[in-house]
Amino acid sequence: MSDFLHTALLWLEQASAWLEAFWLAIVAPVGVGLAVWVTVHVAQHKRDARAAAAWTGLVWLVPFLGALLYLLLGVNRIQRRARQLTGGGIDTLESTESVAEDTVQAPQLRVLSRLVGRLTRLPLTAGNRVTMHEAREALHLMAQAVDEAQHSVFMATYIFGNDAAGKPLVEALTRAAARGVQVRVLLDGVGALYSLPSVTRRLRKGGVRVERFLHSVAPWRMPYMNLRNHRKLMIVDHTLGFTGGMNVRAGYVREPARTHDLHARLEGPVVAHLLRTFAADWMFTCGENLTAEYQGQQAPGTVRARGISAGPDADFDKRRLTLFAAIGSAEREIRIVTPYFVPDQTLMAALQLALLKGVKVEMVVPRKNNLRLVQWASIHALKWLVHGGAHLYLSAPPFDHSKVMTVDGHWVQLGSGNWDARSLRLNFEFDLECYDGPLAEQVNTLIDGRIAGARRMDDADFQAMAGWRNVRNALAHMLEPYL
Known part of the structure; x- marks a missing residue:
């Protein structure tokens, strides 16, 4: 035994000496090989030349670590497993009532409607009722709808706080599950950690089926940490839906908010689009196939509407192209309310062209953002639009997380998506486009209220901004592909 140990120690000593002498000759080719592999992979799979150049530079300048970061954050491994398992059945909406694009009242928006229809492969539905609500009222209406549910409640959200906003909703979901309602709650794997302890334990204790999207406690088993489900959906009894930009957080219900x-x-029939998206995400997460057929009235209202599901999978780039088309279709005005405005160069160019065309562009962003880096980058981008004639308004506190857009007083977009690289390329988002004058008027009134309390910049x-602030903002904007 002693001879064996002696031999083993001698072998280890010799191996250590050999590695000490030749480690550079071993490590260097491995590092170069990894950098070459990443460069080839980036060139083949990255559509954005700036992102491709950034990743290529990183892996060559920071060997090994750059390759590791690319493997964790840069490789898109997402496939919509739900579509594979169902044979595409989730994408089939034969029961949805559609309406011809030529019935859209504003002629300049008919081309937009046709374009979004081809992009999403979903019909523009007629006969919908869409009502906008501030967060506090919306949370109350959602809990009330859950208490009135008879058959099913499907809910997806990014953040579900275990707090003053989340607990009443948990109690309503628990009561629904206790009376035999099919309750399914989908939380994002990262968003669920915003509130500790997580609300998942409280939900499961109440008998609610809850799953986490792209979640793993082991980082090495979590190759999707940069791809988040940011959608906010609730569908009750396959007839009633809720969507928008609101998370479930106590900040909405506190006094003052x-x-x-x-x-x-x-x-209305557009609820089927919410059902389709939730069913696909649920199937992807846990493999359960849910019924995605709308079962409500065909014409409870007059709004023409369509869901836009966007993400880094088969729905890649649908949101950015929709925004690009909507900006291009404007003839009179574009009004945008968003908490995070750091668009790519294509959207910036589209807005600048709209200004040159004589379109009035109004932007409303928070005066004080909850993400300082994003705020600095946003101010740098907005500077060029203001110089081109855009009207910029900084809304007073509290922080405004609203995400809406109107075009020419007839087209409305609302949903979970922001104007930044994360929403445009990495997040799974859900937006709603609506063609309706009265709804646009209601949203514009809400925008007017925000502008009334805002400061125009x-x-x-x-020009009066301190030089160091300009430099800070410009440096922050250089991170635009990653914000």
């Missing part, structure tokens, strides 16, 4: 937001209550304000 710490956050403002908008959410929509939906009735014009070209003179940017």
Whole structure:
């Protein structure tokens, strides 16, 4: 035994000496090989040349670590397993009532409607009722709808706080599950950690079936940490829907409120689009196949509407192209309310062209953002639009998390998506496009209310800005592909 140990120690000593002498000759080719592999992979799979250049530079300048970061954050491994398992059945909406695009009242928006229809492969549905609500009221309406549910409640959200906003909703979901309602709750794997302890334990204790999207406690088993499900959906009894930008957080219900937001209550055939998206995400997460057929009235209202499901999978780039088309279709005005505005160059160019065309562009962003880096980058981007004639308004606290857009007083977009790289390329988002004058008027009234309490920032304000602030904002904007 002693001879064996002696031999083993001698072998280890010799191996150590050999590695000490030749480690550079071993490590260097491995590092170069990894860098070459990443460069080839980036060139083949990255559509954005700036992102491709950034990743290529990182893996060559920071060997090994750059390759590791690319494997964790840069490789898109997502496939919509739900579509594979169902044979595409979730994408089939034969029961949905569609309407011809030529019935859209504003002629300049008919081309937009046809384009989004081809992009999403979903019909523009007629006969919907869409009502906008501030966050506090929306949370109350959602809990009330759950208490009135008879058959099913499907809910997906990014953040579900275990707090003053989340607990009443948990109690309503628990009561629904206790009376035999099919309750399914989908939380994002990262978003669920915003509230500790997580609300998942409280939900499961109440008999609610809850799953986490792209979640693993082991980082090495979690190759999707940069791809988040940011959608906010609730569908009750396959007839009533809620969607928008609102998470479930106590900041909405405290006195005074710490956050403002908008959410929509939906009735009509467009609820089928919410069902389709939730069913696909649920199948992807846990393999259970849910019925995605709308079972409500065909014409409870007059709004023409369509869901836009976007993400880094088969739905890649649908949101960015929709925004690009909507901006291009505008003839009179574009009004945008968003908490995070760091768009890519294509959307910036589209807005600049709209300004040159004589379209009035109004932007409303928070005066004080909850993400400082994003705020600095946003101000740098907005500077060029203001210089081109856009009207910029900084809304007063509390922080406004609302995400809406109107075009020419007839087209409305609302949903979970922001104007940044994360929403445009990495997140799974759900937006709703609506063609309706009265709804646009309601949303524009809400925008007017925000502008009334906001401070306008014009070209003179940017020129008076301290030099170091300009440099800080410009440096932050260089991170635009990653914000």
